[in-house]
Amino acid sequence: MNCLVFALPLLAMGLVSCDKAKKVVDAARDKIEGVKDPGLPKPPGGEVSSGLVAQVDTAAEGVRFRRDLPFPTDIEARVTQRVTFHKIRRIATSALGTENMTLDGPFEIVSRFQRSGSQLGMTIEREGRVVDPKEAVEKAKGKATAESNAPESPPLAGARVEFQLGPNGWQLPARKGPADFNLKVLEQNLLPKLPGLLVEHGLAPRKQWFSSSRRWIEGDKLVLEGDSLALLFDDAGSGKLTLTYEVSEALEGHPCGRFAVQGDVTLDGSADLDGSITSGELTIQSGKIWCSLLHPLVLREEYQTVSTLTTGQGNGPKRKLQGAIDNLCARQWTAKGS
Numbered sequence: 001m002n003c004l005v006f007a008l009p010l011l012a013m014g015l016v017s018c019d020k021a022k023k024v025v026d027a028a029r030d031k032i033e034g035v036k037d038p039g040l041p042k043p044p045g046g047e048v049s050s051g052l053v054a055q056v057d058t059a060a061e062g063v064r065f066r067r068d069l070p071f072p073t074d075i076e077a078r079v080t081q082r083v084t085f086h087k088i089r090r091i092a093t094s095a096l097g098t099e100n101m102t103l104d105g106p107f108e109i110v111s112r113f114q115r116s117g118s119q120l121g122m123t124i125e126r127e128g129r130v131v132d133p134k135e136a137v138e139k140a141k142g143k144a145t146a147e148s149n150a151p152e153s154p155p156l157a158g159a160r161v162e163f164q165l166g167p168n169g170w171q172l173p174a175r176k177g178p179a180d181f182n183l184k185v186l187e188q189n190l191l192p193k194l195p196g197l198l199v200e201h202g203l204a205p206r207k208q209w210f211s212s213s214r215r216w217i218e219g220d221k222l223v224l225e226g227d228s229l230a231l232l233f234d235d236a237g238s239g240k241l242t243l244t245y246e247v248s249e250a251l252e253g254h255p256c257g258r259f260a261v262q263g264d265v266t267l268d269g270s271a272d273l274d275g276s277i278t279s280g281e282l283t284i285q286s287g288k289i290w291c292s293l294l295h296p297l298v299l300r301e302e303y304q305t306v307s308t309l310t311t312g313q314g315n316g317p318k319r320k321l322q323g324a325i326d327n328l329c330a331r332q333w334t335a336k337g338s
Contacts, residue, residue: 041080041330042252044290044300049253056248056255056293062215063248063257066294072335075115077202080330082108082130088323095317103321106130115203118165120194124156161187163194170194196234202333205296206231216257220245229265232289232298237268241284251290251299252332261287261303280309282325292333301329 048056057064085103092099109127114120161183163170172187190197198204208231210222224231224241232241241263249258261284270278287303307325312318 041078041300041332044249044251044256044258046250046253048250048255052253052255052294058248059215062217062220063293064212064215065210065257065291067209067212067296069294071205071295073115073117074336075113075203076334077113078125078332079111079113079201080108080328080332081110082106082328084326085321086324086326088321088325091320091322093318093320113198113201113203115198120163120165120170120198120203121160122162122190123160124158126157128157156182156186159183159186161190163187163191199234202297202299202331206298207234209296210291216245218246222259224263232261232301233265233267235267235270237266237279239263239265241265243289246288248293249290254299254333255293256290256299257293259289259291261289267309278309278311280307282307282309297331297333299331299333301327303327 055066055069057066084106087102087104090101090103092101107128108130110125112123112125114122159182162173164173165171170191172191195204199206208228210216210231222243222245224243225239229239229241233239241261243259243261246258246260249256264281264283266281267279282305285304285306287301287305289298289302290300291298304324304326306323308320308322310318310320
């Protein structure tokens with residue numbers, strides 16, 4: 001699974017309906033008045049946390065990605081995913097016919113994952129278009145647009161799902177109280193995809209990682225092909241990516257190694273947030289990743305891509321996106337005791 005397609009079902013459908021206009025305006029007004037999300041990811045840089053400095057393995061020969069430290073079992077990760085569409089083409093097909101439109105601008109989803117041993121919770125804090133204040137003012141004046149008249153997708157902001165790990169893998173705990181249909185569908189769709197989801201967002205270690213015997217200095221390269229593509233894309237069917245080491249850099253106090261990324265990847269059945277499946281091709285024209293120096297974790301990804309992606313499976317509705325897409329995925333990762 002990768003961060004870009006994880007967000008696509010919500011972001012591609014993130015067209016604001018008339019019923020949401022007031023919320024959109026209020027959110028934009030908050031931005032105009034200077035109200036900020038206190039949990040917003042900080043930009044890379046700064047100092048490594050004092051409690052982690054001693055764990056960084058660095059020498060004159062370079063830095064090493066450690067693999068000997070035990071992976072934590074009590075973790076929280078707040079994930080901010082933002083995709084920016086550059087007038088891309090979107091084609092939606094269903095039993096009702098085919099719909100063509102152009103998507104432009106940034107969309108965002110913020111989710112929080114909490115794992116304590118065999119217990120896992122996931123909350124979607126917010127999702128939708130990143131609103132420009134001028135756009136909000138126009139909506140406040142009641143100007144109708146094609147977007148404001150678009151059908152609204154099922155709201156997921158505020159939804160929380162929980163899972164527990166048993167002898168036969170992850171399962172749903174016994175539910176108390178009345179069942180919410182949309183929440184139940186979300187749980188059932190996500191359940192078979194949980195292992196990849198946990199790896200993607202740092203609740204479990206990456207399956208492929210850097211050799212613990214190699215030290216890295218500026219300009220060192222690594223080519224990912226075949227099984228090694230799982231270091232970044234667990235669901236890659238094929239492709240070739242070139243990583244170029246740039247520098248050691250902290251992310252909110254966590255020590256990381258920063259790489260530049262270029263190459264092509266074919267995705268084969270990537271699981272999305274709503275449990276649907278995405279396949280297709282993407283070319284990373286330029287990008288950067290921040291990889292933890294302490295654990296097999298990718299804590300931040302920035303990609304500028306040209307993509308052709310199709311979401312959906314079987315005979316159900318499908319959505320095809322084609323064009324230039326920029327992607328940011330920032331994971332604010334903390335482990336108890338770190």
